[in-house]
Amino acid sequence: MTIGNFETADLRSDTVTRPGPGMRAAMAAAEVGDDLFGEDPTVRALEDRLAGLFGFSGALFTPSGVMANQIALQLLVGPGEELVCDAEAHVLAHEEASPARYGGIQTRTVSAERGVITAELLAGVVRRGNPYTLGTRAVEVEQTHTRAGGTVHPLETLRAVRELTAGAGLAVHMDGARIWNAMAATGTSAREYGETADSLSVCLSKGLGAPVGSVLLLPVEQLSRARKLRHGLGGGMRQSGILAAAGLYALDHHVERIAEDHAHAEMLAAGLTDAGFTVRPPETNIVIVEVARADEVVARAVQEGVLVTAPGPETVRLVTHLDAGQKACRRALDVLAAVMTDVVTGVRNTAPAGHL
Secondary structure (H helix, E strand, O other): OEEOOEEOEEOOOOOOOOOOHHHHHHHHOOOOOOHHHOOOHHHHHHHHHHHHHHOOOEEEEEOOHHHHHHHHHHHHOOOOOEEEEEOOOHHHHOOOOHHHHHHOOEEEEEOOHHHOOOHHHHHOOOOOOEOOEOOEEEEEEEOOEOOOOOEOOOHHHHHHHHHHHHHHOOEEEEEEOOHHHHHHHHOOOHHHHHOOOOEEEEEOOOOOOOOOOEEEEEOHHHHHHHHHHHHHOOOOOOOOHHHHHHHHHHHHHOOOOHHHHHHHHHHHHHHHHHOOOEEOOOOOOEEEEEOOOHHHHHHHHHHOOEEOEEEEOOEEEEEOOOOOOHHHHHHHHHHHHHHHHHHHHOOOOOOOHHHO
């Protein structure tokens, strides 16, 4: 993709990746069947592989992470029952009020530092419940935490949360949309993370670069109900092995390379810091920059072929991924440093920002 005379550096999200020739070939060659009848062998292979990797007995392929999360929450929390999560959790901020809309779930939020929920924080929040008081039924954690800038829940923190919730008779769902980034950043194994949750959703279309799809990992005895919920939410698919094949290809070829995205994020953060801007030190592949008139920065940058987002009026977000290599990230750094400086100092109608 090009804008003007520039090859586009698209750092809006790691969801913008496109399947390459190898992945497309795997998709074209996939053996398929009707998944609603349980007859798609490629879907079954993907589900079995991820279940084994994370140590779960069951798995369900879904069209999106939003659907995987909402199925999980409805399995753990009934209508009129309470879920505790971070106030900036993806399941609240970016999933269209689905816990309440589709599950009748009441949410109680906490303001966790960098989005990381701790046992100490939960201890003063979860309610036991009685005939006169609503009790907490489950806790949701996000790995990595999107709105906090790709922050990682440390394994020991998750284990402490698991110990507290188990003692209180509560369940834990982990939104692991970017758990691959957490694994790359910390060296923690998939199984170790899997042991800290009752259910876990993993995304294939972010760091792994597949075109679509997530997998919900859960106990096999809940699989039948999960399938019914998926069907009721419109997620029943037929010959979906074509999509599952992309996920299998990604697991074989795109997991280890995620560390490159983290290195590119560190480069961007260091460069923008050196340019005089306040940048949250990235833990994974998301860079958050504090800058005035963020929307103007985004609009100016796109004219130079650099695409980023503005989550807030004074916040610019950059997300690295497999389709934005070192050359693209270096060019984005040059453009953004110049554009941000222009915007902050009030400069207008200058030469192209990347050439200042």
